[in-house]
Amino acid sequence: MLVDSKAERIGKSARGRAASALLLWVLLGAAFILNGYAMKWVYPDNPLAGDLSAATGALILAAPILGMALRDLARARAHINGLVAVAVLAALANGDWRAAGIVAFFMLTALVIETRTAEGAHASIESLVRLTPTRACKLLEDGAELDVPAAELTPGDRIRVRPGQIIPADGTIAAGQTTLNEATITGESLPLDKAEGQDVFAGTQNLTGMIEITVTHTGEDTTLGRVRELILAAEQTKLPIMRIVDRYVQYYTPLVLMLALLVWLFTRNMQPVISLLVISCPCALILATPSAMVAALSAAARLGILVKDIADLEGASRITAFVLDKTGTLTTGRLAVGKLAPREPHTSEDLLFAAASVEMFSNHPVARALQRLATEANLQTVKPTHFSEKAGQGVRGKLNGKLVLAGKAEWLQQNEFDSAQLDEPDAEVDSGSSIVFVVADGKYLGWIGLQDSIRAEARDAIAELREQGIQRIAMITGDREPVAQRVADQIGCTELQAGCLPEGKVRYVNTVKAAGYRVAVVGDGVNDAPALAAGDTGIAMGAAGSDVALHTASIALMNSDLRRLPFLVRLSRTTRTTIYQNLTIGLLFITGGLVLVGLGKLTPILAAVLHNVGSLAVVFNSARLFRAGGPGQEQPEQSAPGV
Numbered sequence: 119m120l121v122d123s124k125a126e127r128i129g130k131s132a133r134g135r136a137a138s139a140l141l142l143w144v145l146l147g148a149a150f151i152l153n154g155y156a157m158k159w160v161y162p163d164n165p166l167a168g169d170l171s172a173a174t175g176a177l178i179l180a181a182p183i184l185g186m187a188l189r190d191l192a193r194a195r196a197h198i199n200g201l202v203a204v205a206v207l208a209a210l211a212n213g214d215w216r217a218a219g220i221v222a223f224f225m226l227t228a229l230v231i232e233t234r235t236a237e238g239a240h241a242s243i244e245s246l247v248r249l250t251p252t253r254a255c256k257l258l259e260d261g262a263e264l265d266v267p268a269a270e271l272t273p274g275d276r277i278r279v280r281p282g283q284i285i286p287a288d289g290t291i292a293a294g295q296t297t298l299n300e301a302t303i304t305g306e307s308l309p310l311d312k313a314e315g316q317d318v319f320a321g322t323q324n325l326t327g328m329i330e331i332t333v334t335h336t337g338e339d340t341t342l343g344r345v346r347e348l349i350l351a352a353e354q355t356k357l358p359i360m361r362i363v364d365r366y367v368q369y370y371t372p373l374v375l376m377l378a379l380l381v382w383l384f385t386r387n388m389q390p391v392i393s394l395l396v397i398s399c400p401c402a403l404i405l406a407t408p409s410a411m412v413a414a415l416s417a418a419a420r421l422g423i424l425v426k427d428i429a430d431l432e433g434a435s436r437i438t439a440f441v442l443d444k445t446g447t448l449t450t451g452r453l454a455v456g457k458l459a460p461r462e463p464h465t466s467e468d469l470l471f472a473a474a475s476v477e478m479f480s481n482h483p484v485a486r487a488l489q490r491l492a493t494e495a496n497l498q499t500v501k502p503t504h505f506s507e508k509a510g511q512g513v514r515g516k517l518n519g520k521l522v523l524a525g526k527a528e529w530l531q532q533n534e535f536d537s538a539q540l541d542e543p544d545a546e547v548d549s550g551s552s553i554v555f556v557v558a559d560g561k562y563l564g565w566i567g568l569q570d571s572i573r574a575e576a577r578d579a580i581a582e583l584r585e586q587g588i589q590r591i592a593m594i595t596g597d598r599e600p601v602a603q604r605v606a607d608q609i610g611c612t613e614l615q616a617g618c619l620p621e622g623k624v625r626y627v628n629t630v631k632a633a634g635y636r637v638a639v640v641g642d643g644v645n646d647a648p649a650l651a652a653g654d655t656g657i658a659m660g661a662a663g664s665d666v667a668l669h670t671a672s673i674a675l676m677n678s679d680l681r682r683l684p685f686l687v688r689l690s691r692t693t694r695t696t697i698y699q700n701l702t703i704g705l706l707f708i709t710g711g712l713v714l715v716g717l718g719k720l721t722p723i724l725a726a727v728l729h730n731v732g733s734l735a736v737v738f739n740s741a742r743l744f745r746a747g748g749p750g751q752e753q754p755e756q757s758a759p760g761v
Contacts, residue, residue, distance in 0.1 A: 150175025179222035224726035296327035397711030402704030422676035510596035707732030
């Protein structure tokens, strides 16, 4: 990967130098052409000097075009370079040096502008991800600091990052606390407070405190490195319309050459032939889609929206239904223990010890909440043996030789425990909590109520999706009906499916698709992987640092701001409209130019000018997408109360 990246950087550098050299070559040729016109005006009775200067400029400007055409011919490719080359050669053969030079000048100028624009678009994307510093402050075992190349860091190393510095590798804060600017990863403009035990990402900026970090990923394996690869890979993908253009462009050049031959046979005049060849160059059509898509990718990446394939970005414009997971998507996913309800003679400490210990190896939000509470209570847990977990249902394992079960009532029944022994949770807790029942060696220890909070922007995001014409919005969750209903009521979601196992979520998504909807599934990218894969578009929330999220979903939102969803739909629709506008612009310039050729109103120089104007109109129209604004950047101070 490092070798590939280095080769890629060398290639881009070489292309940049080639573009600069071409620009200087164009300016040199243009100087001779201008001198040819000046000599003609200054010495009208002696045209030889002016013609000689114009001929020199024309040959200078024609050389790159003829070179490109010959390379295409050697590769048996019928490309637009051939049309331009034939037009320039026809003008040269006709003895019209100034016209040949001006045509070549405008065509090369268009090529330089298009190259510079493409490089600028790539650079704007690269600037989002090429932020990792080249040096790092590594801590030795004796606490001494050693300045080392960031590329030499390995997982397990401990580094120190001071205020104002950029973090050189992914890791976990081992000491200290600070505020970080993570906009490069998540697109979130407001800084985030970070403390010991929390993850940090390469390329983000340390703003306030000095921290020590235990490195987990370096180089291309960091979140920033994976983001970069995804963006660059997306640039290489194509929409169906782009593939159609590529397929038929090889027939376009021979067709135009045949038309030019017919024009010459009927008129015996090279001027309309040259004009036809120049105005027929389909640069604007070829640029129409890729220029818009690169601009849209850049706008999305700036806000932390990663698109693996530009077809997924275009497909988002046709979404008619959203299916959203609850925990971690519509809610913060950060559960907290709200109540411990032990059954006598067991104590709250007995209940928490059993639950936190048996859940130790689980990554479920319930397990993390229990671990946090046990840590805060200074409770010493033990590692379970014979651990197993059923997603969304519960876990089992042995603690000091005793079989412990923790999970839903149905899970306990499946493990041959009589659910009649379970307590009925309090009514107020039942309506707003997730309940975990705990059993040890066949004895019921009690239940634990855990509460989650709804994301503050959830209701507004869903309302905006409805305003954009999304016909169906549903919430799916493995949680119980009362909990799910309370969340649905608070966010304004009228359709929900509660008690869904992972396979149940997939069935529900397939049912919605079978009803004729184009479905986007939104989840956290880890527990919802099957459902994400089942949808027409899978959108992973909060994907920063998550390998599963980055590789499972079609689109990954690096933060968990639900306002990115309506923005994504809006950007996709704007991009599609821009593509259609670009294609219309390209067709109008070509067809309009051909009409003018037929009327005898289009000179070769005017044809070259119109060709440039059409190409630039497409480029500038696409560039509007760079400025596509996102959702409000202000982060709510607190989440709305709820489940």
